[in-house]
Amino acid sequence: MGKDNAHKREILIYAACKFASLAALFICIIALVAVIAFVAIRGLPYISMQLIFGDYGKYPSIKPALLGTLYLIAISVSIAAPIGIGSAIFLTEYTKSNSRLVKSIRIAVETLAGIPSIVYGIFGYLVFVVALKYRYSLIGGGITLSIMILPVIVRSTEESLLSVPRSLREGSFALGSSMVRTIFSVVLPCAASGIVTSLILAIGRVMSESAVLILTIGMVVNKVPKGFSSPGTSLALDVYYFGSHGYPNEAAATGVVLLVLVVTINIIATVLGKKYGKGDLANE
Amino acid sequence: MNEQYNITVKNCDLHYGDFQALKGINIDILEREVTALIGPSGCGKSTFIKMLNRMNDLVENCRITGEIMIGGQDIYAKGTDVTLLRKNVGMVFQKPNPFPMSIYDNIAFAPRTFGIKKKAELDGIVEQSLKQAGLWDEARDRLRKSALSLSGGQQQRLCIARALAADPKILLMDEPTSALDPISTGKIEDLLSELKKDYTIVIVTHNMQQATRISDKTAFFLLGEIIEFGVTESIFSLPKDKRTENYITGRFG
Amino acid sequence: MPMRAQYKKELKDALSSLVLMCRYIQAAVESAANALLNRDELIAQEVFESVMEMGEMGAEVESSCFRLLLMEHPVANDFYEVTTALKIASELDRIGGQALEIAEIAIQLCEGNYPEKPDLLSQLCLVAAQMAKDAIQSYINRDMELSKPLASMGEKAHSLYEGVLNSAKDRALGSQHAILAVMAAKCLIKLSDHCLDVGKWAEYAITGRHPRKEAAK
Numbered sequence: 101m102g103k104d105n106a107h108k109r110e111i112l113i114y115a116a117c118k119f120a121s122l123a124a125l126f127i128c129i130i131a132l133v134a135v136i137a138f139v140a141i142r143g144l145p146y147i148s149m150q151l152i153f154g155d156y157g158k159y160p161s162i163k164p165a166l167l168g169t170l171y172l173i174a175i176s177v178s179i180a181a182p183i184g185i186g187s188a189i190f191l192t193e194y195t196k197s198n199s200r201l202v203k204s205i206r207i208a209v210e211t212l213a214g215i216p217s218i219v220y221g222i223f224g225y226l227v228f229v230v231a232l233k234y235r236y237s238l239i240g241g242g243i244t245l246s247i248m249i250l251p252v253i254v255r256s257t258e259e260s261l262l263s264v265p266r267s268l269r270e271g272s273f274a275l276g277s278s279m280v281r282t283i284f285s286v287v288l289p290c291a292a293s294g295i296v297t298s299l300i301l302a303i304g305r306v307m308s309e310s311a312v313l314i315l316t317i318g319m320v321v322n323k324v325p326k327g328f329s330s331p332g333t334s335l336a337l338d339v340y341y342f343g344s345h346g347y348p349n350e351a352a353a354t355g356v357v358l359l360v361l362v363v364t365i366n367i368i369a370t371v372l373g374k375k376y377g378k379g380d381l382a383n384e
Numbered sequence: 385m386n387e388q389y390n391i392t393v394k395n396c397d398l399h400y401g402d403f404q405a406l407k408g409i410n411i412d413i414l415e416r417e418v419t420a421l422i423g424p425s426g427c428g429k430s431t432f433i434k435m436l437n438r439m440n441d442l443v444e445n446c447r448i449t450g451e452i453m454i455g456g457q458d459i460y461a462k463g464t465d466v467t468l469l470r471k472n473v474g475m476v477f478q479k480p481n482p483f484p485m486s487i488y489d490n491i492a493f494a495p496r497t498f499g500i501k502k503k504a505e506l507d508g509i510v511e512q513s514l515k516q517a518g519l520w521d522e523a524r525d526r527l528r529k530s531a532l533s534l535s536g537g538q539q540q541r542l543c544i545a546r547a548l549a550a551d552p553k554i555l556l557m558d559e560p561t562s563a564l565d566p567i568s569t570g571k572i573e574d575l576l577s578e579l580k581k582d583y584t585i586v587i588v589t590h591n592m593q594q595a596t597r598i599s600d601k602t603a604f605f606l607l608g609e610i611i612e613f614g615v616t617e618s619i620f621s622l623p624k625d626k627r628t629e630n631y632i633t634g635r636f637g
Numbered sequence: 638m639p640m641r642a643q644y645k646k647e648l649k650d651a652l653s654s655l656v657l658m659c660r661y662i663q664a665a666v667e668s669a670a671n672a673l674l675n676r677d678e679l680i681a682q683e684v685f686e687s688v689m690e691m692g693e694m695g696a697e698v699e700s701s702c703f704r705l706l707l708m709e710h711p712v713a714n715d716f717y718e719v720t721t722a723l724k725i726a727s728e729l730d731r732i733g734g735q736a737l738e739i740a741e742i743a744i745q746l747c748e749g750n751y752p753e754k755p756d757l758l759s760q761l762c763l764v765a766a767q768m769a770k771d772a773i774q775s776y777i778n779r780d781m782e783l784s785k786p787l788a789s790m791g792e793k794a795h796s797l798y799e800g801v802l803n804s805a806k807d808r809a810l811g812s813q814h815a816i817l818a819v820m821a822a823k824c825l826i827k828l829s830d831h832c833l834d835v836g837k838w839a840e841y842a843i844t845g846r847h848p849r850k851e852a853a854k
Contacts, residue, residue: 196444265481267477267479267481268481268483268484270439270442270477270481271477271481271482271483271543271546272483272493273439273442273470274437274439274470274474274475274477274547275470275471275474275493275494275497275546275547275550276466276467276468276469276470276471276494276497276498276550277467277493277494277497278467281497285493286483289484289485290483290484567640570640570641571640573641574640574641574642574643577642577643593710596707596708596709596710597641597644597708597709597710616708617704617707617708620707620708621707
């Protein structure tokens with residue numbers, strides 16, 4: 101009989117757990133839907149050609165922010181990608197996996213990932229605006245962002261390099277290939293989709309970052325940036341600016357634009373990861 | 385192939401850190417013969433063949449003493465060109481490991497490493513290697529398709545073709561059929577009897593029937609030593625060492 | 638490319654030398670029977686020639702069969718082809734031995750110039766020769782129809798043999814002649830027994846089942 105009771109209790113616990121996790125999931129979805137719906141309802145009616153493509157004059161426009169965001173992506177990815185991929189290659193291919201050097205580099209990278217973005221912001225401000233006298237500039241913000249996304253790129257690139265089977269490297273070496281040829285002709289092509297995915301995710305981070313930029317690029321919302329060294333703004337900054345300077349509707353509309361872009365980028369990353377994910381793991 | 389491509393190993397020891405994986409190995413492998421290496425798992429067979437193309441260089445803390453001569457040259461002498469060594473001593477692995485690129489690019493991989501760029505020349509090498517590996521008829525119409533679209537047995541023959549494309553003198557094979565079905569295995573065994581006309585073949589196998597079917601000489605490894613080495617037929621009919629007999633008859637210990 | 642071409646060739650070579658051996662033996666038995674029937678010394682010489690020519694063929698077939706078993710591990714049809722070949726080769730060697738002895742006796746009979754030809758012995762001789770021919774042909778052609786009558790022919794041979802023994806007692810030939818006749822009959826009956834075995838092994842080569850075991854069930 102005791103056994104029966106125990107069985108009943110188990111079923112009960114199982115049902116309770118199932119219910120609790122379902123409830124959690126439900127809340128999670130509600131939160132997401134609520135955010136999207138709220139922003140969309142508030143913002144969609146105010147999206148107009150003037151807002152997105154018009155010149156900033158009588159009515160506000162996010163054209164400077166779109167261009168600024170593009171500048172920031174270009175600067176930060178072109179700096180962070182080679183350095184990040186390079187360090188990932190060094191970590192996976194050239195070092196013994198349990199050496200002290202690798203361990204300390206990993207700790208450094210993880211720490212870099214854990215630093216709050218406002219700290220990056222103050223760093224960028226002190227270095228580029230104050231010390232180097234760049235004033236507020238896209239280049240200063242871009243470089244600061246590149247440091248911030250570096251750990252993202254290093255870690256996910258490292259992961260996709262590690263997922264390339266050892267047997268492929270051995271196969272290449274056994275055919276007389278050098279280390280360099282093996283990395284460039286076998287390992288990197290295999291890991292390419294993983295690396296591209298990591299870059300896209302990094303772009304997402306750049307687009308949605310605001311704290312760093314407030315302190316480094318100057319939040320000049322009404323002028324189209326003239327070049328890397330001019331001050332500027334980004335989409336996320338515009339949301340903040342509109343929100344705090346009496347344009348709540350424009351803030352919501354900009355929020356919609358930002359949301360759409362970030363979601364699109366995440367979907368592209370997922371699709372790429374799935375499509376080429378199989379090719380990566382050749383024989384596993 | 386005019387040069388002699390014999391393999392001569394004298395008093396060779398190999399350590400991984402504190403562990404001695406090979407003890408006092410002495411063996412003469414003659415060119416254009418198939419030499420089978422048999423023995424229980426972990427007895428040093430794979431370690432031995434990886435020593436012959438210096439794949440053990442990739443392993444940490446691997447120390448080798450003794451003399452290993454291939455084609456009259458000590459392959460562990462200072463200044464040995466490991467790239468050239470691996471070109472001459474091809475290797476096929478246990479699991480087929482085609483690169484995730486086209487069939488053509490897989491085979492052209494080694495020739496491109498060694499600086500062959502002309503398309504006509506590469507085409508010739510690809511065709512020749514695929515023919516040697518008995519894969520030409522199956523692959524000729526899909527050279528640009530991914531090598532991963534081939535079946536397991538075809539992939540392994542592709543790997544053999546890829547090794548042959550480097551124009552090696554010696555082929556090392558580490559249990560090349562253990563992951564394959566009997567038909568694919570049969571095809572590869574047939575292939576070996578063709579290839580031994582032009583190449584020296586050293587093959588690790590766990591399958592004793594396979595050793596008798598394909599090899600001219602057999603070496604029995606146990607705990608890092610070569611217990612017995614000789615003509616396959618006499619090893620399997622009149623083994624000189626009791627341990628060899630126990631192993632090949634399936635009675636251990 | 639056919640699978641295991643080398644092995645198939647080795648198997649084929651072993652089997653075709655066995656067939657060649659069959660033909661030599663059949664010729665030898667035929668000549669021995671003729672020599673005995675016709676008291677012909679020249680024909681008896683042919684037996685020696687056939688057997689000489691055959692030489693070590695039996696031993697060669699055996700060793701290639703052993704090699705195939707050891708190195709190639711034949712199974713199913715190939716397995717009973719190889720094992721049958723081993724058995725047939727040794728039966729054929731024995732049949733050849735009996736043929737030689739018969740030829741020697743035939744020569745002695747010729748030299749002795751014995752008048753009468755014992756009729757039963759001639760019949761036995763014919764039966765044995767026929768059995769050898771049928772048994773060997775049934776193996777070469779894998780023809781069960783030829784091996785089936787062998788059993789009854791064997792019984793007939795045994796009763797003829799009894800007859801030869803009795804007539805040797807009763808009719809009191811010259812003692813030397815009687816001894817030779819009995820010896821010849823003994824050789825013929827042994828020969829026919831071997832032929833019976835060849836027939837059974839031929840059946841095994843075709844079906845994979847040996848008739849002796851079937852009978853035991």
